[in-house]
Amino acid sequence: MKTLYTRIVIVYIGTVIVSIIAGLVTIYLLLESKYGDEQEQYLIKQGQSFIALYEKRSLKEMESIMDLLHKSMFVNFRLYDSSGLLKTFGENLHKDEQISPQKVEQVIKGNVYREDARDRFHPIVGLPFQKENKRYALFVYTSDESALEKGFIQIVYLGFFCVLLTGSLLIAVASQYIIKPLKNMTKVTKQLAKGNFDVKLNLTRKDEIGELARSFESMAQDLKKMEQMRKEFISDVSHEIQSPLTSIRGFSKVLKHKNLSQEERWEYLDIIESESERLSKLTENLLRLSSLESDHHPFEPETFWLDxxxxxxxxxxxxxxxxxxxxxxxxxxxxxxxxxxxxxxQVWINLIHNSIKYTPEGGRIRVRLVKWVRQVNVCIEDTGIGIAEEDQKRIFDRFYKVDKSRSRKSGSGIGLAIVKKIVEIHRGEIHVKSKPGQGSTFIVTLPLKQSRRKYLK
Structure with missing residues (x-):
C-alpha cells in the first residue's frame, strides 16, 4: 500500500468485488420475484397434466410414464390419498417433513396448497383431484437443483468471474498508463533538486495528468529563470559594490604618496567621496527595493493634489x-x-532624473497630466538618446542597464525597478514608448482611489 499503483489496483479490485456482490444480490432478487411466480404457474400446469394423465391410467402405468418424463419436465410429483403417501415420481424432497399430514389433509379436502419450500426458486404446489370417487392430493415440486438451474448459475458465476479477472488485468495495465508520468515527474523533481532545470516530460495527453505535466514543465522553466536571475542579481550586486570599493581603495592608496599636489589630493578625495555616496545610495536603493518587494513596506494613502x-x-x-x-x-x-x-x-524623482540624465544639452522634456473618470495618466516625454526595442522589455528589471559599459555615470539600474514596484503597489501600470535617437516617453497610469483591500494589507 506504499505505492499509488498498488492502491489504485486494490481500490479497483475492491470496487469490482463489491459491484459483483451487489449485482448478484440484485439479479437474485429480480429473478426470485419474477421467476418464482412463473415457476409456481409452471408447477400447477404440470400437476394438471399429471392429473389428466392419471385419470386415464393406472398407478403402475404412471410409474413407467413418469420415469421417462419427469427428468425432461424438471419437476417431481408426490401422490397422496386419505391413507397417506402412495408414490413419489422423481426425486424426494430435501426435507420430507415439509409436507405434513395436515397439509395433505387440507389438499384432500379440496384446497389448493402453495408453499415457499426453501426459496422462491423451489416452490411446492398441492392440487386436489378425484378418481373413481376417491380423493387424492398431488404435490408438485422442483428438484433441489435442476440441470437448467445449475447451468444458469454456473453461467452467472462464470460471467462475473470473467468480469473480475478481465477488469483486474485491465486496471493493472491502465494504472501503469496513469502512474508512468507521475514516476517521470518524481525523477524530474530529483533533477530539479540537483539544479538541473532543463527537463522535459514530452507528454501530449489532454487530461488532468497532461495539464499537470505541462504545469510542471512551466514551473521548471520559471525556476530556471529565477535561478538565472538570482545569479545575475548576485553578479550585479557584486559588480556594483565592487566598482566603488575598488575606486575608493585605489585612490586611498594614491593619497598615501607624499609628492601629491594639494589640487590632486582634493581631486582624489572628491572621487572617494563621490564613490562613497554612490555606494551608500546603492545600498539604500537595495534596501528600499527589498522592502517594497517584501509586501511589508508601510503603505499610507492620503488625498493630495497630484499636479x-x-x-x-x-x-x-x-x-x-x-x-x-x-x-x-x-x-x-x-x-x-x-x-x-x-x-x-520617489516615482516622479526617478523618472524625471532619468529624463534629465539621458537628454543632451539643449533638449526638451515635457511632463503632462491627463485625468480620466477613475484614473489619471502622467506622461514624461524627453528628446534623449532613446531605448532600443529589445531593451524596453527589460528596463524595469533590477540592475538592467541599457548602457552595457556600466560606467559610473550610468547608475545602478535599480531606479526603474523601484518605480515599477511602487506603481504596482498602487494598482497602476507603467509603460514606455521609445525609439533610439528619438527620445522616450514613460506613461504612468494610476487609479484615483485605492481599494480597502490595499489598506488592510
Whole structure:
C-alpha cells in the first residue's frame, strides 16, 4: 500500500468485488420475484397434466410414464390419498417433513396448497383431484437443483468471474498508463533538486495528468529563470559594490604618496567621496527595493493634489535641467488623488532624473497630466538618446542597464525597478514608448482611489 499503483489496483479490485456482490444480490432478487411466480404457474400446469394423465391410467402405468418424463419436465410429483403417501415420481424432497399430514389433509379436502419450500426458486404446489370417487392430493415440486438451474448459475458465476479477472488485468495495465508520468515527474523533481532545470516530460495527453505535466514543465522553466536571475542579481550586486570599493581603495592608496599636489589630493578625495555616496545610495536603493518587494513596506494613502506634487519635483530638479539648458514644458491638469504621497514622490524623482540624465544639452522634456473618470495618466516625454526595442522589455528589471559599459555615470539600474514596484503597489501600470535617437516617453497610469483591500494589507 506504499505505492499509488498498488492502491489504485486494490481500490479497483475492491470496487469490482463489491459491484459483483451487489449485482448478484440484485439479479437474485429480480429473478426470485419474477421467476418464482412463473415457476409456481409452471408447477400447477404440470400437476394438471399429471392429473389428466392419471385419470386415464393406472398407478403402475404412471410409474413407467413418469420415469421417462419427469427428468425432461424438471419437476417431481408426490401422490397422496386419505391413507397417506402412495408414490413419489422423481426425486424426494430435501426435507420430507415439509409436507405434513395436515397439509395433505387440507389438499384432500379440496384446497389448493402453495408453499415457499426453501426459496422462491423451489416452490411446492398441492392440487386436489378425484378418481373413481376417491380423493387424492398431488404435490408438485422442483428438484433441489435442476440441470437448467445449475447451468444458469454456473453461467452467472462464470460471467462475473470473467468480469473480475478481465477488469483486474485491465486496471493493472491502465494504472501503469496513469502512474508512468507521475514516476517521470518524481525523477524530474530529483533533477530539479540537483539544479538541473532543463527537463522535459514530452507528454501530449489532454487530461488532468497532461495539464499537470505541462504545469510542471512551466514551473521548471520559471525556476530556471529565477535561478538565472538570482545569479545575475548576485553578479550585479557584486559588480556594483565592487566598482566603488575598488575606486575608493585605489585612490586611498594614491593619497598615501607624499609628492601629491594639494589640487590632486582634493581631486582624489572628491572621487572617494563621490564613490562613497554612490555606494551608500546603492545600498539604500537595495534596501528600499527589498522592502517594497517584501509586501511589508508601510503603505499610507492620503488625498493630495497630484499636479502640485509633480510641479514640486520639477522645481526640486531645476538645478540639473538648467545646468544642461534643457527646456521643460509642463501641462498639468489639476487633480486630487488618493495614494501614498512619499512613495509616489520617489516615482516622479526617478523618472524625471532619468529624463534629465539621458537628454543632451539643449533638449526638451515635457511632463503632462491627463485625468480620466477613475484614473489619471502622467506622461514624461524627453528628446534623449532613446531605448532600443529589445531593451524596453527589460528596463524595469533590477540592475538592467541599457548602457552595457556600466560606467559610473550610468547608475545602478535599480531606479526603474523601484518605480515599477511602487506603481504596482498602487494598482497602476507603467509603460514606455521609445525609439533610439528619438527620445522616450514613460506613461504612468494610476487609479484615483485605492481599494480597502490595499489598506488592510
Amino acid at each position: 502640485e506634487q509633480i510641479r514640486d519635483v520639477i522645481l526640486y530638479t531645476e538645478s540639473e535641467w538648467t545646468q544642461k539648458k534643457i527646456e521643460v514644458e509642463v501641462d498639468l491638469a489639476k487633480q486630487r488623488i488618493e495614494a501614498d504621497k512619499e512613495l509616489l514622490k
